[in-house]
Amino acid sequence: MTPHADPAPHADPETGAAVKAADRAHVFHSWSAQGLIDPLAVAGAEGAYFWDYDGNRYLDFTSGLVYTNIGYQHPRVVAAIQEQAARMTTFAPAFAIDVRSEAARLIAERTPGDLDKIFFTNGGAEAVENAARMARLHTGRPKIMSAYRSYHGATSTAINLTGDPRRWASDTASAGVVRFWAPFLYRSPFHAENEAQECERALRHLEDTIAFEGPQSIAAIILETVPGTAGIMTPPPGYLPGVREICDRYGIVLVLDEVMAGFGRTGAWFAAEHYGVAPDLLTFAKGVNSGYVPLGGVAISAEIAATFDKRPYPGGLTYSGHPLACAAAVATIRAMEEEKVVERAAHLGEHVLGPGLRELAERHPSVGEVRGLGAFWALDLVRNKETREPLVPYNATGEANAPMAAFGAACKKNGLWPFINMNRTHAVPACNITEAEAKEGLAAFDAALAVADEYTV
Ligand SMILES: Cc1ncc(COP(=O)(O)O)c(C=O)c1O
Numbered sequence: 100m101t102p103h104a105d106p107a108p109h110a111d112p113e114t115g116a117a118v119k120a121a122d123r124a125h126v127f128h129s130w131s132a133q134g135l136i137d138p139l140a141v142a143g144a145e146g147a148y149f150w151d152y153d154g155n156r157y158l159d160f161t162s163g164l165v166y167t168n169i170g171y172q173h174p175r176v177v178a179a180i181q182e183q184a185a186r187m188t189t190f191a192p193a194f195a196i197d198v199r200s201e202a203a204r205l206i207a208e209r210t211p212g213d214l215d216k217i218f219f220t221n222g223g224a225e226a227v228e229n230a231a232r233m234a235r236l237h238t239g240r241p242k243i244m245s246a247y248r249s250y251h252g253a254t255s256t257a258i259n260l261t262g263d264p265r266r267w268a269s270d271t272a273s274a275g276v277v278r279f280w281a282p283f284l285y286r287s288p289f290h291a292e293n294e295a296q297e298c299e300r301a302l303r304h305l306e307d308t309i310a311f312e313g314p315q316s317i318a319a320i321i322l323e324t325v326p327g328t329a330g331i332m333t334p335p336p337g338y339l340p341g342v343r344e345i346c347d348r349y350g351i352v353l354v355l356d357e358v359m360a361g362f363g364r365t366g367a368w369f370a371a372e373h374y375g376v377a378p379d380l381l382t383f384a385k386g387v388n389s390g391y392v393p394l395g396g397v398a399i400s401a402e403i404a405a406t407f408d409k410r411p412y413p414g415g416l417t418y419s420g421h422p423l424a425c426a427a428a429v430a431t432i433r434a435m436e437e438e439k440v441v442e443r444a445a446h447l448g449e450h451v452l453g454p455g456l457r458e459l460a461e462r463h464p465s466v467g468e469v470r471g472l473g474a475f476w477a478l479d480l481v482r483n484k485e486t487r488e489p490l491v492p493y494n495a496t497g498e499a500n501a502p503m504a505a506f507g508a509a510c511k512k513n514g515l516w517p518f519i520n521m522n523r524t525h526a527v528p529a530c531n532i533t534e535a536e537a538k539e540g541l542a543a544f545d546a547a548l549a550v551a552d553e554y555t556v
Pocket residue numbers: 164221222223224225227250251252253323327328356357358359360384385395
């Protein structure tokens with residue numbers, strides 16, 4: 100398979116070169132050494148695909164940054180944004196606006212437990228910042244506990260709560276953060292041999308950490324319900340209910356970060372549903388409107404909301420609940436409901452991606468583990484299945500990262516745009532891709548894994 104040659108009008112290399120030149124001259128990109136990157140100039144996108152100016156079309160197995168849960172250019176959402184722009188493009192956050200009220204109602208109806216009030220932000224990191232602020236003010240305690248192998252955003256508190264190397268350069272070592280190990284059986288921090296052991300030891304470790312930190316100093320525990328960028332580690336049964344019980348016992352606020360896992364990604368509106376747990380605060384963004392207009396937020400329990408009934412909440416954003424973003428959320432949630440996008444993600448995981456990826460793991464020595472659910476899957480690539488040595492070292496760059504770079508290049512050559520993080524590739528396409536599209540992705544993975552296999556020992 101080669102990248103699909105998309106016929107004109109998309110092939111326009113001259114415009115592509117101009118777009119690229121202006122980007123290189125003036126755009127400062129996230130997370131990058133600016134002189135070492137070569138961003139692809141993208142001409143358009145639709146559904147599960149996007150294409151460049153040279154006529155190459157790619158199946159997007161990244162959903163952007165895991166946010167286009169309904170794919171690109173969904174006509175109903177595009178129309179809703181256009182309609183809202185014509186009617187009321189913007190209005191300040193202190194007013195009651197129809198689409199803002201409706202978006203909040205639709206979100207609150209779908210969140211677990213009694214999370215009935217929505218504080219809108221422009222994205223995930225701001226949601227985490229505000230959840231931390233709410234928890235601290237509600238409890239009067241300073242510390243927030245977060246897990247290693249996590250990502251919570253790139254603003255000050257959110258990056259300090261993050262448990263992967265993206266934090267290192269911004270770590271202030273004084274943001275009131277205490278980190279702990281969450282369960283991950285394949286690379287168990289507790290040397291456990293099965294899920295029950297991993298769960299029990301992870302909970303004991305959490306309790307011990309709380310005991311030695313002083314429970315009265317801990318405002319909140321924040322966890323990604325299913326950690327995303329750090330590796331899609333589905334928690335063992337019992338872990339999240341166990342954390343909930345510990346939080347209740349010590350008066351600690353439980354924050355579940357569903358910025359990536361929420362809005363259908365795992366085959367449920369929110370991943371917490373799979374584990375029968377309701378948090379006190381839930382952060383969301385991305386899939387809430389598939390990122391068509393920036394939007395995030397915190398869903399707040401009745402008890403925490405009551406803290407701010409008579410006492411002002413000391414936080415806000417100029418664009419909180421922006422009408423264009425809220426109109427996009429309303430249209431997205433309705434389209435997801437009517438087109439059964441959540442059910443389709445569950446079906447995809449159970450019947451197509453799960454079995455297809457496991458079948459690849461059987462045939463390819465470079466696939467150490469397949470894990471995930473819904474449209475949320477990780478392939479943990481290894482040099483050796485027995486030792487589980489990662490295909491590239493933790494946080495590798497340059498020559499040390501060559502095997503993953505070769506795997507990525509092979510995916511692109513086969514028409515698939517891959518999500519790659521360290522030694523993993525994640526299969527995180529739009530939740531509504533067809534079975535045929537998913538199988539096209541699996542075939543591209545198959546070809547690219549043959550390249551990864553060459554680095555196994
Ligand atoms: C779990 C989680 N929390 C927070 C964030 C930060 O969101 P944003 O990039 O919108 O600030 C992300 C982004 O990937 C995420 O995956």
